[in-house]
Amino acid sequence: MSINPDKAKFYTTILFNTLLNKKHSYDKVFSDIVRRYKLTPREASLYYKLFYKLVVYYHTIRFLSSYNGFGHSVSGIVEYLFSRAFDLDRILDEARELSHSLSPILKLSILYGYPSWFIRDLYGKLPSNELESMLKSLNEKKRWLRVNTLKTTIEDAVECLEKTSIRVKRHEYYEDVLLVEDPFVKIGVNECISKGYVIPQDITSYTAISLVTSQIEDFVDACSAPGVKLIQVYSQLNPRRLVSVDIDFDRLTTTRKLVSKFTSRDYNVIYVNADSAFLQLNLPNSFILVDAPCSNTGAIYGDPTVKLYITKKKIQKLSILQKRILVNALRNGRKIYYMTCSIHPLEGEEVVDYVVRRLGLRVKFGEIPINDFIDRGYQGYTSSNYTRRIYPHRIKGQGFFLALLEVEKHGL
Numbered sequence: 356m357s358i359n360p361d362k363a364k365f366y367t368t369i370l371f372n373t374l375l376n377k378k379h380s381y382d383k384v385f386s387d388i389v390r391r392y393k394l395t396p397r398e399a400s401l402y403y404k405l406f407y408k409l410v411v412y413y414h415t416i417r418f419l420s421s422y423n424g425f426g427h428s429v430s431g432i433v434e435y436l437f438s439r440a441f442d443l444d445r446i447l448d449e450a451r452e453l454s455h456s457l458s459p460i461l462k463l464s465i466l467y468g469y470p471s472w473f474i475r476d477l478y479g480k481l482p483s484n485e486l487e488s489m490l491k492s493l494n495e496k497k498r499w500l501r502v503n504t505l506k507t508t509i510e511d512a513v514e515c516l517e518k519t520s521i522r523v524k525r526h527e528y529y530e531d532v533l534l535v536e537d538p539f540v541k542i543g544v545n546e547c548i549s550k551g552y553v554i555p556q557d558i559t560s561y562t563a564i565s566l567v568t569s570q571i572e573d574f575v576d577a578c579s580a581p582g583v584k585l586i587q588v589y590s591q592l593n594p595r596r597l598v599s600v601d602i603d604f605d606r607l608t609t610t611r612k613l614v615s616k617f618t619s620r621d622y623n624v625i626y627v628n629a630d631s632a633f634l635q636l637n638l639p640n641s642f643i644l645v646d647a648p649c650s651n652t653g654a655i656y657g658d659p660t661v662k663l664y665i666t667k668k669k670i671q672k673l674s675i676l677q678k679r680i681l682v683n684a685l686r687n688g689r690k691i692y693y694m695t696c697s698i699h700p701l702e703g704e705e706v707v708d709y710v711v712r713r714l715g716l717r718v719k720f721g722e723i724p725i726n727d728f729i730d731r732g733y734q735g736y737t738s739s740n741y742t743r744r745i746y747p748h749r750i751k752g753q754g755f756f757l758a759l760l761e762v763e764k765h766g767l
Contacts (some may be wrong), residue, residue, distance in 0.1 A: 378660075379660075553619055567592065576588075589624075596623050638687065644694075650665055653747065697754070721756070
């Protein structure tokens, strides 16, 4: 089945206008289009993949539309796409040809569809070839699942998935982590997930939590929803007591349902609806996970609208919030594991530098091992040699920043 240019023009106009005006997720807007205009399953599958790529390369298309005289309004962009028969390969070839005459920063921006200011902020943090590989990897959709060994075996989980026409590959290192071969296949209503056999969880998220190997008495998940990491800690470490904290009551309720579904027991989990930037805990020896609210620029392939909505101002606001949450965690716990799903230094190295150096907190860095997937943080910061990054192109997953901080003395 081929693309109908007239239909594509109509749906793309609705897609871009809705995304830019309402700032919903890609999946939500596309689902609304399918429902409203009654697309057949074949049409939905075809247009989902096309529109996903158009959103991924929105900034590229917008630039080329303006460069070719169509302007940068939605109507102009759609006319440009129509003139190219919605052939993304042709459009990207055009971008590559034009990029030869551009500066290195603008070249990366046009080739991979990122705002130029964002590339400028990352430029020099990694060797150019590594930066390019990271940007490219985040454009490529991937889907990972973790086998819930509390309820089934790896073999039975794989068999269950294959019976529902979902083909997977085991990870080379983590046997209980599975890569879905077709990342565009629908899995939300899959019976293997409904039964609790497998949990949607990115390989990077799984890897980050797998680094926690110490014995834990009390584990606090300071920004808990939707609870995937909490469930992994529960199943792999089984702490004496877990505290799940989230500022959003509805999301916390969802977390409780998921913990109950995937573990069949949540009797030692305490759920707290609170703001972790201010919450005071009487658990001085606790291990606190701060998976802080962030821009999600390390998870672009999960929802490419991140590229449309991200601004420098938004990242700066998130950085301030992250600092508040991390400072408060250091005042409450013994070990703090700080992470963000972001590739921007304002949400990583700069947060840790600010907290440790400028506030003079009495903390030291815990050791996070370096391996094929995990490397030091961006260079040029005080914390660079102690913090870590999981790079998307190396692990074929999301991009994470990691820091393990240990409190030397309480009463900070």
